[in-house]
Amino acid sequence: MRLRVDHETTYRFDPPMRGVVQSHRLTPSVFEGQQVIDWQIDVGDAVRGAGFRDGAGDWVETISVLGPVENLTVRVTGEVETVDLGGMLKGHRERIRPAAYLRPTPATKADRTLQDLAHDTKAATGGNDPLALAHALSHAVGAAITYTPGQTEHDTTAAEALALGHGVCADHAHTLIAVALCLDIPARYVTGYLFASEEDGGHEASHAWAELYLPDLGWVGFDISNGICPDARYIRIGSGADAREASPIRGVTQGMGAEHLSARVSVNQVAQ
Amino acid sequence: MPSAFISRKNVFGLRSMGQSKTKPSFFNEMIDGGTVRAPYRGLEGWSRDMPLDLRTLKQSEAEKLFRRIGITFAVYGEGGDPDRLIPFDMFPRVFSGAEWRKLDMGVKQRARALNAFLADVYGRGEMIRSGRIPARLVYQNEAFERAVVGIRPPRGVFSHIVGVDLVRTGPDEFFVLEDNCRTPSGVSYMLENREIMMRMFPQLFRENRIAPVEGYPAALRRTLDSVAPRKCEGAPCSVILTPGHFNSAYYEHSFLADMMGIELVEAADLFVEGDFCWMRTTEGPRRVDVIYRRIDDAYLDPLCFRPDSMLGVPGLMNVYRSGGVALASAPGAGVADDKAIYTFVPEMIRFYLGEEPILNNVPTWQCAKSDDCAYVLDNLSELVVKEVHGSGGYGMLVGPRSTKDQIALFADKIRENPGNYIAQPTLALSTCPTFVEEGIAPRHVDLRPYCLVGESIELVPGGLTRVALTEGSLVVNSSQGGGVKDTWVLAE
Known part of the structure; x- marks a missing residue:
């Protein structure tokens, strides 16, 4: 595309x-x-x-x-x-090791509720499939935080967004990162653009999502706000530990x- | 398994206070077995024959000199009253040329290995890949900076001034207590202590062949200039970046700038434009090539680190990362001097240099490991326990000098957050004669030499000796009643 x-x-x-x-x-x-x-x-x-x-x-x-x-x-x-790679970041050259994305920032620091969400979700999936777990975490966060513009600020933390139950793409990304980090899955915040056709309801074209590092697959994007992994409608710009660090x-x-x-x-x- | 753990069985022949139930014996650096050791012979008559009134006079003279110079800051970022004078003890601490040769080689070896480690963890991470150090300890370390990954600073140097804290337990037994790879302070004391001793006791410097330390500022200047970035044209412009006069080490910043003949700047004096960092001067902007920064990573650049920082230079990290300016030390250099990483320094020396460590580590138990933690909890009364990120002698437990209640309280803290603590045997720190009220008495000492790493590796023969002025105290930190001494290295 x-x-x-x-x-x-x-x-x-x-x-x-x-x-x-x-x-x-x-x-x-x-x-x-x-x-x-x-x-x-x-x-x-x-x-x-x-x-x-x-x-x-x-x-x-x-x-x-x-x-x-x-x-x-x-x-x-x-x-x-663009081409659709199912959210996978194939052929991307970077020097930072995934293990350097395991430290939370103030925005992605987990409180008790986030820890429970992470561990309960993992327990429910039961299996050892990291990809299935990543999808389950995305679903769980999406279910817990309804996409609602105007309810959160740019400095709202994952814990605050979860308590509120409403948020935008930044809150979804922060929250997914927070629960991933609870389970020792490297995770980061990604910024970019999203093409939304008329029938998609036209989300904001400036967009953000999260990437999780999965064994064998590498970094994989998860866009909770749209319930999918990034496809050909997405343009990836940059990443960071949270919205502030990744800011364009x-x-x-x-x-x-x-x-x-x-x-x-x-x-x-x-x-x- | 890291070799340091073997030392539980004391293969280093370490004299540890915990080993014997009798009164511990300490190595006295001046008098051993009833005779005066060779390095101190030049001080024997001087100290014996000094009348009390002369001593009192000299001591107050020294204090006046220090006050006049204005050297009243706290060492090592200990905080506290910035105007407090750190007590100066006139009795010098002396090393023979042969003793120093070993320290010189050992400290330089360590500085090389620490820099190789930094180049590695911000590069390919070979030591981690080889399984010699856990990835978690490095990449999840608070001091690890993702923003520095992939940077190859000029000459591959990340830590340009390495302060190595050493203690001695016997004639040939030296141990490294910790490394300081960020911006170790205290070197102005090394220079001022010498200056004042030479003014007060010139005859001592005629009678003894004492290696000079006065070359340090020139060596530091050479080191800084030698790491100017490739984009630098002509003679490098090096500056010292200070947080300002309210900082406890401000005196040292201005002193070093004066001695080196370079500008002392605050963040507001610098700005970023185009590919470079510039200094505001009365003759217009001047390009800066090397910044010896005495401010913490977090306050360097609000665009990269703390956004609320008023101290930093916006855009500085981008200029650094694109090769327009050199920073000494590199941001993120602190990952090499973390107390949890410390255990692995001997392994770094073997891995990067293919050499055996000349200076030993103090055996260290990591409470993060359950076996180690159990051992520590069982032996608290014999150990020193420190916080992994602590400094200045705060938040630590000195087992043999603590009450049962204090130990029990500390045990709870360890159980609550084991990863936050490491433990070491209570070392029988050597003593050096020290002027006290009753006359001259042995007091425990440590040593911090300052190793410079640039085009070459240089170590000025000397360092900062800290002395625990309280009788029996093993804590030399100035915040806990410590003082300083002039440190002599005798020419061979």
Whole structure:
């Protein structure tokens, strides 16, 4: 499937900032499931720093703007050819060992309820099939947290989302990571884009899901919000231990102003 | 099985306090078997003939000098009152040239192995693949930084200043208590203690052939400059990054910057633009090539680590990771000096260097292992128990000096969270003569030499000797009544 992405993030600062520095993780991953046809990141007058591929295989770039900064627009446009690998991250080159993804962060730290959910689910599946267990955990989290926008914040933890019973894709991902870690399954947060056709009901095009590391299969994605493993409608961008670490744009501003953020994302299928 | 565990049977010939029920004997570094040992002969007459009033005078003179210099910080991040003066004891601690040669080789060997380990765990992980160290201990370690994986810093060095804490139990028996691979502090004491001794007792330095330590700042500068990144053009610009004047080691940061003739900067003085990190100067921005950072990993860069940090330089880690600047030490270097990893250092020396360790570890029991934990709980009255991530002598139990109630209380803490504790035999730390109220008396000492790793490996002949000023105390930490001494290495 060929997908076209147009993603514009605009920051407006009032009063203007003295300076802005951002770390970008905005370039599609390199693996067998997707091939970049064309990809551009436009940051206007901002100064771009040397890019590099980090240990997780993500392409990272830095931009900086010296003030006064009133506006900053980051526009990402491009086309990617995707194939359905059933969520598997085949042919992805990375140096970080899966065992380095077993430590929880504040967002993915399990409380008693999460531990119970993890162990009860494992007990119910009974078998020793890691893939079946991963699916069971995804179902359990999906059943416990109903997809409901507007109920959680960007810093809601897995434990809080589970207690609330409502959340969005970030909460689903954090919660799946938390229960996986309880069972010593390496897990991480993944960001990307999702093409949703009209009949799919049009989820947000900026998306997030979780990856679990399974013996023999490697990293496998699980998107609880849509109840599937990522297929050809997904574009994978980057990963991290949680939403904060995986964030496509991490920024620090210098100044006292208020930040107004607006984003516009579209993912469309390109007719061939 | 790591060799350190064999030592339960005491193959090191270690003098352990727990071994005998009689009064423990300690190795006195000056007087052994009724005679003065050779390295201390130059001090015998000096100490014997010093009248009490002269001693009192000199002691107050020394204190005034320290106050004037402003060297009042706590060593090793122990916290506490930053303006407190750490007591200086005028009686030097002395090593012969031959004794030092072994320490010199042993410390350098350790520094090489620790750096090889860091390059490995942030690279291919061969030692883990070979089964010589559990993956869990490394990858789940709090000090392990995923952001550093895959980075090959200039000259392959991750830890540029390695502080190795040593104790002595006999004429030829030295043990490494712990390694410090992040940013070990205290070296300014080594330099100032010497400076003050030379000012107060110049004749001692004429009568004895004492190896100089004053070359340390130049050696540190050479080390830093030698790890400038490949993108560096011309003479490298090295700086010291300090958290600021409220930090307990601020004096040391400014002292070292002065001695090296380089800038002392705070995060606000640095910024990232393009491929590089820059320093604000009155003549405009200047590119920085090497940062000797005296701030913790978590506060280096809010874009990579703690987002709430006001101390860091936004974007610094990206510049580091793309080869635009060198950081000494590398973030994540702490994974090599963790107390749980410590047990494996002798194995690192064999694995990476193909050598036998010159300096031994103190045998260590990991309470995370159930066998070890059972042994520790059965023998608490003879052991020292420490928290895996603790420092500064806090949160530890010194078995032989604790009451039954204290031991019982500590046993509960271990049972609650065994993985948080390690235990070691209570070592019979050597003593060095020390000026006390009643005259001169033996007090327990340890030693921290500072090994520099860059283009070459250098070790200045000396280090920081800490002394437990309280009679009988084995805890040398300044927060627990410890002081410092000038440390001499005699020329051969």
